[in-house]
Amino acid sequence: MRVAVSSYMKLLTESNENNVKVIVLDNLLDLRRRYSKVLEDYMIDILSVMRDDSAISHEISHKVLELSTSLVSPRNIKEVIIFLEKEIARACKMEDSGNNANTTNQYRYLLIKSISSIT
Numbered sequence: 001m002r003v004a005v006s007s008y009m010k011l012l013t014e015s016n017e018n019n020v021k022v023i024v025l026d027n028l029l030d031l032r033r034r035y036s037k038v039l040e041d042y043m044i045d046i047l048s049v050m051r052d053d054s055a056i057s058h059e060i061s062h063k064v065l066e067l068s069t070s071l072v073s074p075r076n077i078k079e080v081i082i083f084l085e086k087e088i089a090r091a092c093k094m095e096d097s098g099n100n101a102n103t104t105n106q107y108r109y110l111l112i113k114s115i116s117s118i119t
Helices: 001-013 018-040 043-052 058-071 077-096 101-118
Strands: none
Touching: 001 043, 018 043, 018 058, 018 077, 043 058, 043 077, 058 101, 077 101
């Protein structure tokens, strides 16, 4: 199963196509029920998909946050919260730089909602 998850992660991080990312995230969401321990090892890689996405896709961000909040455990909660806090700060800078304010506000709301759900 590790090889399959590793292949999904490679597709997720290397693909520039949002449709591919959505399909891979859907597959990972299906796998989380049975293989959550395996997916926990890839938590930061999963979260980094949001950071690497130059144009924030609401659907991708939502799926990434849904997956990552369901995989949070006592062993990785600290690094997940730190990552999400950094993303909130990055979203604030994006708004200040004049990017689409509505999209940025939705993104920040998703991040804040995720932090509150795991704490």
